Amino acid sequence: MSRTVDKLWNGREVAARFRTMVRERADAFRRRYGRRPGLAAVVVGDDPASLLYVAGKARACQEAGLYSEVHHLPATAAEEDVIALVRALCGESRVDGVLVQWPVPAGIDYERVVSAMDPARDVDGFHPVNTGVLWRGRPALVPCTPLGILALLRAYGVSPAGRRVTIVGRSPIVGRPLAGLMLLHDATVTVCHSRTTDLAAATREADILVVAAGRPGLIGPEHVRPGAVVIDVGITRVDGRPVGDVRTHEVAAVAAAVTPVPGGVGPMTVAMLLANTVEAAFAREEGRVPRSQVWLEAGDAVAGRWGA
Numbered sequence: 001m002s003r004t005v006d007k008l009w010n011g012r013e014v015a016a017r018f019r020t021m022v023r024e025r026a027d028a029f030r031r032r033y034g035r036r037p038g039l040a041a042v043v044v045g046d047d048p049a050s051l052l053y054v055a056g057k058a059r060a061c062q063e064a065g066l067y068s069e070v071h072h073l074p075a076t077a078a079e080e081d082v083i084a085l086v087r088a089l090c091g092e093s094r095v096d097g098v099l100v101q102w103p104v105p106a107g108i109d110y111e112r113v114v115s116a117m118d119p120a121r122d123v124d125g126f127h128p129v130n131t132g133v134l135w136r137g138r139p140a141l142v143p144c145t146p147l148g149i150l151a152l153l154r155a156y157g158v159s160p161a162g163r164r165v166t167i168v169g170r171s172p173i174v175g176r177p178l179a180g181l182m183l184l185h186d187a188t189v190t191v192c193h194s195r196t197t198d199l200a201a202a203t204r205e206a207d208i209l210v211v212a213a214g215r216p217g218l219i220g221p222e223h224v225r226p227g228a229v230v231i232d233v234g235i236t237r238v239d240g241r242p243v244g245d246v247r248t249h250e251v252a253a254v255a256a257a258v259t260p261v262p263g264g265v266g267p268m269t270v271a272m273l274l275a276n277t278v279e280a281a282f283a284r285e286e287g288r289v290p291r292s293q294v295w296l297e298a299g300d301a302v303a304g305r306w307g308a
């Protein structure tokens with residue numbers, strides 16, 4: 001058991017290091033421009049998980065020295081009202097980043113809402129322009145969970161270059177943007193989904209296996225090549241506790257490393273949201289396009305600190 005515990009990566013510790021770097025950059029921004037980098041979050045409806053996530057993001061902003069505001073609209077809000085708010089926030093001088101918490105109530109088209117955003121303030125990286133430039137190989141603002149996964153790998157000294165990466169899940173939030181980011185970083189990428197036949201054959205090919213299916217315990221040792229690195233993105237509440245898609249300890253017996261749930265990818269996602277907001281703020285003041293990649297480069301300065 002203790003040997004498998006040794007293989008668990010500490011996302012909380014790596015994320016804390018990134019948040020310290022964000023704080024330093026936010027302080028530098030404030031000294032230079034006389035204001036703090038600002039994030040505006042919009043939440044529509046009363047989904048308890050969404051309200052909790054947004055409150056957590058606002059708290060993280062405060063701790064990192066960022067300005068934040070939360071706009072809570074009722075579930076009955078019209079799509080046009082949400083779009084109008086997003087447009088208004090993108091015109092606010094103290095707001096550098098805007099996000100609309102997913103999911104939104106039925107009747108509101110999330111794609112339309114996100115498309116109404118200024119791509120340079122789209123700190124979730126979901127705007128079609130940001131999706132497009134990532135797939136063109138010139139990333140601007142990259143979605144936070146894929147960015148966090150790359151940052152975590154690099155912090156532990158694992159480069160995707162030349163490696164076979166299998167991703168389970170093709171959502172616009174995790175699987176698809178991660179595939180684009182992994183290609184950009186010279187990995188050979190396979191993307192699996194619910195229609196993949198013989199999932200285990202595809203996952204056993206992987207040097208780096210990333211699982212984002214939202215199916216608790218989907219991945220066991222039979223899915224993993226000995227010595228692979230396994231990144232568990234899944235978070236499903238089971239009896240009130242967060243559970244990942246990977247049977248962590250069973251998989252740790254064959255893998256080189258596994259990320260735990262909680263305490264793996266989750267903290268990295270929030271850290272990257274702060275990082276994207278600070279980068280969007282500098283880019284706006286400097287009159288250039290924001291680049292999430294600067295945070296991967298900044299993180300390399302501390303890479304290996306947590307490595308085996």
Ligand code: NAP
Binds near residue numbers: 172175214218
């Ligand atoms: P999603 O939109 O539901 O997408 C799930 C993906 O997994 C889909 O592409 C689906 O295939 C695929 N899938 C489902 N069951 C499968 C199976 N048995 N075999 C192979 N593929 C399967 O979910 P998401 O938003 O990407 O989130 C995925 C998980 O990550 C959730 O648990 C979510 O809570 C978690 N998450 C965590 C973070 C974090 O910060 N740690 C961030 C975002 C999401 P189809 O496309 O064919 O339906």
